[in-house]
Amino acid sequence: xxxxxxxxxxxxxxxxxxxxxxxxxxxxxxxxxxxxxxxxxxxxxxxxxxxxxxxxxxxxxxxxxxxxxxxxxxxxxxxxxxxxxxxxxxxxxxxxxxxxxxxxxxxxxxxxxxxxxxxxxxxxxxxxxxxxxxxxxxxxxxxxxxxxxxxxxxxxxxxxxxxxxxxxxxxxxxxxxxxxxxxxxxxxxxxxxxxxxxxxxxxxxxxxxxxxxxxxxxxxxxxxxxxxxxxxxxxxxxxxxxxxxxxxxxxxxxxxxxxxxxxxxxxxxxxxxxxxxxxxxxxxxxxxxxxxxxxxxxxxxxxxx
Amino acid sequence: xxxxxxxxxxxxxxxxxxxxxxxxxxxxxxxxxxxxxxxxxxxxxxxxxxxxxxxxxxxxxxxxxxxxxxxxxxxxxxxxxxxxxxxxxxxxxxxxxxxxxxxxxxxxxxxxxxxxxxxxxxxxxxxxxxxxxxxxxxxxxxxxxxxxxxxxxxxxxxxxxxxxxxxxxxxxxxxxxxxxxxxxxxxxxxxxxxxxxxxxxxxxxxxxxxxxxxxxxxxxxxxxxxxxxxxxxxxxxxxxxxxxxxxxxxxxxxxxxxxxxxxxxxxxxxxxxxxxxxxxxxxxxxxxxxxxxxxxxxxxxxxxxxxxxxxxxxxxxxxxxxxxxxxxxxxxxxxxxxxxxxxxxxxxxxxxx
Numbered sequence: 001x002x003x004x005x006x007x008x009x010x011x012x013x014x015x016x017x018x019x020x021x022x023x024x025x026x027x028x029x030x031x032x033x034x035x036x037x038x039x040x041x042x043x044x045x046x047x048x049x050x051x052x053x054x055x056x057x058x059x060x061x062x063x064x065x066x067x068x069x070x071x072x073x074x075x076x077x078x079x080x081x082x083x084x085x086x087x088x089x090x091x092x093x094x095x096x097x098x099x100x101x102x103x104x105x106x107x108x109x110x111x112x113x114x115x116x117x118x119x120x121x122x123x124x125x126x127x128x129x130x131x132x133x134x135x136x137x138x139x140x141x142x143x144x145x146x147x148x149x150x151x152x153x154x155x156x157x158x159x160x161x162x163x164x165x166x167x168x169x170x171x172x173x174x175x176x177x178x179x180x181x182x183x184x185x186x187x188x189x190x191x192x193x194x195x196x197x198x199x200x201x202x203x204x205x206x207x208x209x210x211x212x213x214x215x216x217x218x219x220x221x222x223x224x225x226x227x228x229x230x231x232x233x234x235x236x237x238x239x240x241x242x243x244x245x246x247x248x249x250x251x252x253x254x255x256x257x258x259x260x261x262x263x264x265x266x267x268x269x270x271x272x273x274x275x276x277x278x279x280x281x282x283x284x285x286x287x288x289x290x291x292x293x294x295x296x297x298x299x300x301x302x303x304x305x
Numbered sequence: 306x307x308x309x310x311x312x313x314x315x316x317x318x319x320x321x322x323x324x325x326x327x328x329x330x331x332x333x334x335x336x337x338x339x340x341x342x343x344x345x346x347x348x349x350x351x352x353x354x355x356x357x358x359x360x361x362x363x364x365x366x367x368x369x370x371x372x373x374x375x376x377x378x379x380x381x382x383x384x385x386x387x388x389x390x391x392x393x394x395x396x397x398x399x400x401x402x403x404x405x406x407x408x409x410x411x412x413x414x415x416x417x418x419x420x421x422x423x424x425x426x427x428x429x430x431x432x433x434x435x436x437x438x439x440x441x442x443x444x445x446x447x448x449x450x451x452x453x454x455x456x457x458x459x460x461x462x463x464x465x466x467x468x469x470x471x472x473x474x475x476x477x478x479x480x481x482x483x484x485x486x487x488x489x490x491x492x493x494x495x496x497x498x499x500x501x502x503x504x505x506x507x508x509x510x511x512x513x514x515x516x517x518x519x520x521x522x523x524x525x526x527x528x529x530x531x532x533x534x535x536x537x538x539x540x541x542x543x544x545x546x547x548x549x550x551x552x553x554x555x556x557x558x559x560x561x562x563x564x565x566x567x568x569x570x571x572x573x574x575x576x577x578x579x580x581x582x583x584x585x586x587x588x589x590x591x592x593x594x595x596x597x598x599x600x601x602x603x604x605x606x607x608x609x610x611x612x613x614x615x616x617x618x619x620x621x622x623x624x625x626x627x628x629x630x631x632x633x634x635x636x637x638x639x640x641x642x643x644x645x646x647x648x649x650x651x652x653x654x655x656x657x658x
Contacts, residue, residue, distance in 0.1 A: 058372070077390060140424075140428075164578040165576065176355060
């Protein structure tokens with residue numbers, strides 16, 4: 001199991017809060033944590049409205065840790081989402097990944113999240129293409145009678161490279177630069193039943209966030225697994241992610257894992273056996289939650305063994 | 306006068322393919338070297354959907370550069386604002402400004418490639434009007450706590466950015482070519498204006514800019530002038546020739562044809578795929594370019610000093626310039642041309658006082 005960290009960018013001062021989290025992220029990289037996750041938010045002055053940008057700032061301060069941004073589809077042009085993540089992936093030499101927040105949390109139809117995720121992952125993976133959906137259309141002059149979803153040009157005629165195009169209006173375009181990794185990981189938060197079923201059917205990796213009670217998280221991940229199995233999805237193609245708050249040596253509750261190292265190991269391993277999670281993300285609230293070095297030394301190796 | 310090096314496009318064109326990871330690594334090296342050499346800033350340039358990976362994401366890239374530099378300004382030259390959501394740009398600008406400790410300079414242009422507007426879902430036409438309206442949205446978002454804006458293209462009601470920039474606001478520039486509308490429009494609205502100069506590369510376009518500004522009631526002293534200038538400078542003539550032949554000309558060929566600047570057709574009506582050779586000398590020795598040894602470039606830059614600039618973006622790199630050559634050009638310019646420019650600029654300012 002991979003183990004990562006995520007943060008609430010809380011504090012009175014944005015500079016201090018961001019600096020503190022950046023410091024923990026760099027430390028996590030050195031301690032062998034697998035990933036760091038930052039979510040898009042606009043709650044207050046310490047929020048991070050541009051997690052991809054924030055992680056790009058950190059990309060070359062870290063060496064191995066995976067960089068994961070959780071984005072919303074509101075106030076986001078899918079083309080820009082794809083372009084920005086590609087630049088992060090290039091800067092970090094293939095360590096970028098993207099998760100999309102649940103539609104219900106954003107007040108948008110689930111299909112908007114699904115189309116955005118489908119568009120973005122194809123934009124990274126294919127060359128010239130077009131996309132027609134209810135919420136995403138690329139390029140904008142794609143006709144109404146174009147097939148739904150992704151289409152690519154039909155071969156035929158003499159290929160004209162783009163540098164010889166001259167003044168033309170192409171029907172298909174390629175997003176560039178491509179990410180370093182041809183298939184950056186993409187995740188869908190499965191807080192909505194519609195998205196849970198869609199993601200499981202399509203083989204999109206699920207994410208359950210820290211605000212979901214643990215019992216509900218387990219139920220959702222099990223249901224996801226059942227649908228994915230029924231669809232013939234193999235475990236190697238899916239990376240289920242569970243984000244939890246953890247209080248080392250403290251008391252757990254319906255949202256949090258708590259206890260000493262051995263209790264945490266037992267609890268997390270039991271949950272992993274039930275849900276097949278591949279990635280546990282520790283949602284950090286404050287340094288008092290526990291020491292990163294101690295967790296990396298005492299708990300993480302037992303989860304990865 | 307602030308002297309900026311760039312703008313970098315992070316391109317890997319077909320005459321000289323490079324891994325993008327190396328280009329982005331080198332950008333950090335160049336930014337650090339520019340800081341050591343005394344440049345005031347480093348600039349990036351943006352396009353989307355171009356086969357060579359032209360950078361479409363300037364603010365994330367500058368966020369990375371900010372981590373590895375301490376002093377130099379981080380300049381978008383230019384971010385093609387009508388192709389973005391201006392509120393989102395303001396938000397990201399605030400984040401970069403905060404991460405960099407207040408070093409962002411936001412240069413914004415209209416863009417001109419139809420496929421970029423189509424790809425980003427922006428209706429064709431009225432790009433200049435969109436630019437000016439979007440710039441006002443950016444300015445309001447970065448300076449006002451809560452604001453409303455109701456224009457022809459953008460409509461916001463009581464919105465605010467939670468994340469605030471360090472600068473209030475970061476310097477905002479219109480970045481344009483040599484079209485009259487950009488000079489007049491910038492002047493009328495009181496925006497700082499960065500241009501490639503008039504058709505001959507001269508400063509007469511600033512007259513248009515200032516006339517429009519004064520007619521609109523702006524104070525002449527508050528108007529800011531910026532200039533993009535291509536510079537190919539090397540210690541020896543044969544090194545200059547190597548850049549011109551091996552880097553500059555192939556880059557021009559590639560981009561000018563592909564971007565549709567030259568709408569020349571072959572007799573059979575097909576788009577030409579190679580620039581006529583007679584254009585080569587014209588492009589390389591265009592009066593907008595300063596090409597040659599340091600002594601020659603110092604002479605060619607004299608008219609630039611007389612433009613009384615606030616900002617000079619020295620373009621020492623095009624798409625396929627070699628890493629070592631670009632560094633050498635930057636160093637040659639910094640050591641043998643920049644001190645002269647700064648001294649002459651100061652002398653002129655003192656004379657005027």
